[in-house]
Amino acid sequence: xxxxxxxKLPHSPTYNLLLQAGPRLYLLHQVHAHIIVSGYGRxxxxxxxxLNLACAAGSISYTRQIFLTVPNPDSFLFTSLIKSTSKxxxxxxxxxxxxxxxxxxxxxxxxxxxxxxxxxxxxxLALKHGRVIHGNVLVHGFGxxxxxxxxxxxxxxxxxxxxxxxxxxxxxxxxxxxxWNSMISGYEQNGFAVEAIGLFDRMKEMGVEPDSxxxxxxxxxxxxxxxxxxxxxxxxxxVGNGLYLNVVLGTSLINMYxxxxxxxxxxEVFDSMKERNVxxxxxxxxxxxTNGHACAHAGLVNEGRRLxxxxxxxxxxxxxxxxxxxxxxxxxxxxxxxxxYNFIKEEIPENPAPAILTAMLGACKMHKNFDLGAQxxxxxxxxxxxxxxxxxxxxxxxxxxxxMDQVEIVxxxxxxxxxxxxxxxxxxxxxxxxxxxxxxxxxxxxxxxxYHYLDELMWKCREAGYVPVSDSVMHELEEEERxxxxxxxxxxxAIAFGLLKTSHGTPIRIVKNLRMCExxxxxxxxxxxxxxxxxxxxxxxxFHHFKAGSCSCLDYW
DNA sequence: ATAGGGTTAG
Numbered sequence: 001x002x003x004x005x006x007x008k009l010p011h012s013p014t015y016n017l018l019l020q021a022g023p024r025l026y027l028l029h030q031v032h033a034h035i036i037v038s039g040y041g042r043x044x045x046x047x048x049x050x051l052n053l054a055c056a057a058g059s060i061s062y063t064r065q066i067f068l069t070v071p072n073p074d075s076f077l078f079t080s081l082i083k084s085t086s087k088x089x090x091x092x093x094x095x096x097x098x099x100x101x102x103x104x105x106x107x108x109x110x111x112x113x114x115x116x117x118x119x120x121x122x123x124x125l126a127l128k129h130g131r132v133i134h135g136n137v138l139v140h141g142f143g144x145x146x147x148x149x150x151x152x153x154x155x156x157x158x159x160x161x162x163x164x165x166x167x168x169x170x171x172x173x174x175x176x177x178x179x180w181n182s183m184i185s186g187y188e189q190n191g192f193a194v195e196a197i198g199l200f201d202r203m204k205e206m207g208v209e210p211d212s213x214x215x216x217x218x219x220x221x222x223x224x225x226x227x228x229x230x231x232x233x234x235x236x237x238x239v240g241n242g243l244y245l246n247v248v249l250g251t252s253l254i255n256m257y258x259x260x261x262x263x264x265x266x267x268e269v270f271d272s273m274k275e276r277n278v279x280x281x282x283x284x285x286x287x288x289x290t291n292g293h294a295c296a297h298a299g300l301v302n303e304g305r306r307l308x309x310x311x312x313x314x315x316x317x318x319x320x321x322x323x324x325x326x327x328x329x330x331x332x333x334x335x336x337x338x339x340x341y342n343f344i345k346e347e348i349p350e351n352p353a354p355a356i357l358t359a360m361l362g363a364c365k366m367h368k369n370f371d372l373g374a375q376x377x378x379x380x381x382x383x384x385x386x387x388x389x390x391x392x393x394x395x396x397x398x399x400x401x402x403x404m405d406q407v408e409i410v411x412x413x414x415x416x417x418x419x420x421x422x423x424x425x426x427x428x429x430x431x432x433x434x435x436x437x438x439x440x441x442x443x444x445x446x447x448x449x450x451y452h453y454l455d456e457l458m459w460k461c462r463e464a465g466y467v468p469v470s471d472s473v474m475h476e477l478e479e480e481e482r483x484x485x486x487x488x489x490x491x492x493x494a495i496a497f498g499l500l501k502t503s504h505g506t507p508i509r510i511v512k513n514l515r516m517c518e519x520x521x522x523x524x525x526x527x528x529x530x531x532x533x534x535x536x537x538x539x540x541x542x543f544h545h546f547k548a549g550s551c552s553c554l555d556y557w
Numbered sequence: 558a559t560a561g562g563g564t565t566a567g
Binding site: 045112178184 | 560563565
């Protein structure tokens with residue numbers, strides 16, 4: 001017996017004209033005219049298709065104009081309109097608009113309506129509207145539709161409401177790969193890299209096969225944590241399972257490798273990609289930059305000046321804060337303090353962004369220009385009086401200049417404002433698990449072993465000629481604390497742990513949330529010789545590759 | 558008459 005299938009009816013000639021026109025405005029206008037002239041001006045099906053195409057063609061005004069001519073828009077028309085508008089970021093707001101018109105017209109929404117309108121809320125980060133719509137979902141009985149649930153998880157995740165994202169996620173009975181991906185990316189995008197990886201492990205335990213979207217988030221989490229071996233595992237999995245390296249996935253891999261300090265692997269991936277766009281190129285270039293292969297480090301000041309000029313002259317773009325910061329950093333590093341300062345005054349005469357002044361201040365500190373430093377710090381404190389980092393660097397500058405009275409004043413004003421220095425920490429991945437250390441941390445299960453080993457190591461460093469550099473420690477600390485703090489800075493603890501736990505020949509990779517201090521920088525150079533290991537430290541701004549007693553940053557950072 | 562879904566990089 002053959003099964004009876006519903007016969008597939010051919011499209012009407014007019015409908016075919018619409019299909020042929022596609023999302024091209026001038027053709028759509030012609031077909032629209034044809035529709036009206038041939039008396040189909042009230043055909044909902046034709047108007048629906050026309051609306052979708054007008055929207056896809058990018059004209060929201062034409063879309064609205066057509067919408068207003070539809071006699072009685074039905075659920076399908078509203079839904080398709082909401083879906084079309086949800087596809088473009090620019091039109092998300094109209095998605096909400098048409099949804100509210102739908103509700104006001106008493107037209108019943110479907111589960112398809114909700115997936116689209118929720119996506120628009122997510123793109124708009126419209127959490128309040130999202131909550132209301134979530135209520136509507138429940139009222140209309142779609143609370144257990146897996147597509148709607150996945151959209152809700154993504155909505156809450158994007159809006160930073162992880163509690164509700166997880167609540168919805170936990171209620172999903174049969175979790176699709178997209179539901180898992182939404183929750184994992186929710187954690188990742190909100191800075192919870194460890195949780196993202198934890199959920200990924202759970203997903204694997206449950207036998208769910210990850211896909212490229214899963215890996216994009218997981219790689220992002222690896223990049224965040226500097227989790228090199230997990231990142232390599234993901235890469236092997238991708239290759240082993242023959243997953244296609246599309247631009248997004250490829251760029252995620254590049255990003256992971258470069259943020260783990262391995263530019264050559266990043267480059268291998270880049271070279272193997274079939275398609276590359278601006279994002280991929282930018283990821284690769286910035287990888288070279290942060291790892292010390294760019295103008296500011298190589299001292300290619302003329303090249304840098306020329307590139308900056310080309311932003312306007314060749315590319316017709318307006319330089320942004322990030323470009324200004326780079327210029328000031330590059331000039332400052334090269335010792336051209338005056339040029340850097342004039343650059344700021346000329347390029348950004350009013351209210352330069354704090355990041356630009358911070359770069360200037362760093363340059364003043366590096367080249368010990370205390371007068372200019374104090375002047376810059378004054379502007380910076382006026383712009384951001386609540387940021388403790390500015391007070392710390394200013395007090396460091398005064399200390400370097402030997403003006404302890406000023407150090408005292410800065411310190412007191414910090415105390416008065418109840419500002420505290422951001423807590424520094426370092427992480428290191430061992431056996432695909434990330435271990436976190438903070439200064440003087442004794443919470444680790446192998447604390448005694450680690451401290452003992454570190455003391456021994458520092459002793460050997462001293463024998464080899466290492467002298468502690470105490471001026472980089474916070475000046476608000478008491479003398480005794482200072483010595484302790486210096487000896488047990490988080491990166492030193494993490495390195496000691498790494499040396500204890502990994503075999504010879506394996507590079508040690510550390511991620512630090514703040515800038516590295518001068519003392520640690522000097523100590524690690526000695527450690528790299530004594531332990532005969534390559535040590536790679538990623539600090540807040542850039543990479544330091546220590547090998548045989550020297551660092552890739554050439555002591556400028 | 559006919560038509561559709563949620564996740565992913567700097």
